[in-house]
Amino acid sequence: ASRRVGTAGRIFFIEDYDLRVARFLVAGVDVWLNNPRRPLEASGTSGMKAAINGVPSLSILDGWWDEAFDGANGWAIGNRTDESEFSHDAGDAEALYRVLEAEVVPTFYDRDPDGLPIRWIGFMRGALATGLTRFTAERALAEYVDRLYRPVVGVGEVAAGIG
Numbered sequence: 001a002s003r004r005v006g007t008a009g010r011i012f013f014i015e016d017y018d019l020r021v022a023r024f025l026v027a028g029v030d031v032w033l034n035n036p037r038r039p040l041e042a043s044g045t046s047g048m049k050a051a052i053n054g055v056p057s058l059s060i061l062d063g064w065w066d067e068a069f070d071g072a073n074g075w076a077i078g079n080r081t082d083e084s085e086f087s088h089d090a091g092d093a094e095a096l097y098r099v100l101e102a103e104v105v106p107t108f109y110d111r112d113p114d115g116l117p118i119r120w121i122g123f124m125r126g127a128l129a130t131g132l133t134r135f136t137a138e139r140a141l142a143e144y145v146d147r148l149y150r151p152v153v154g155v156g157e158v159a160a161g162i163g
Contacts, residue, residue, distance in 0.1 A: 030055070031055065031074070035092065038062045040062075048064060051135065052132055054125070054128045056123040057075070060092065061078060073130045074126070076099070079095075107119045108120050
C-alpha cells in the first residue's frame with residue numbers, strides 16, 4: 001500500500017519499531033492520530049508512549065483508548081456502539097473530519113495574549129495524567145495480582161509470597 005499510486009509517500013511501514021524509534025516518532029508530535037477499524041486495534045502502546053510525553057490522542061474508541069479516553073486527554077473518533085468492524089468506515093471518516101474541524105484545530109490555534117494555547121496545554125496535562133497514572137506496568141501488575149492471581153491461590157498466600 002505504501003508504494004501504490006495515490007498513497008506513495010503517505011503511508012509508511014516502520015520495521016523494528018522499538019523504544020528508540022518511538023522516541024523519534026513522538027518528538028514534536030502535537031496530536032496522536034490512531035484510526036484502526038474496530039476491533040483491530042493493537043495493544044495501544046504507541047498511544048500510551050505519546051501520552052506519557054504529553055501528546056493528546058485523537059483515536060477510535062477501541063483498545064486502550066476506549067478505556068483511557070475521558071474528554072480531558074484527547075478526542076474520540078466515532079462512538080463505542082459500532083457493531084461491525086467494516087460497516088462504519090464512512091461514519092468514522094466523517095467523525096474524524098468533524099472532530100478535527102470543530103474541536104482539535106480550534107483548540108490548537110486558540111491562544112492567549114502571550115501566544116500560549118491554554119486549552120491545548122490542558123489536554124497535554126490530561127494526557128500526561130492518564131499515561132503516568134493509569135497506564136503503567138505497576139498498575140497492570142497490581143491489577144493482574146488482584147483480579148487473576150489472588151482469586152486462584154488465595155489472598156494469604158499472595159501476601160506471604162510478595163511481602
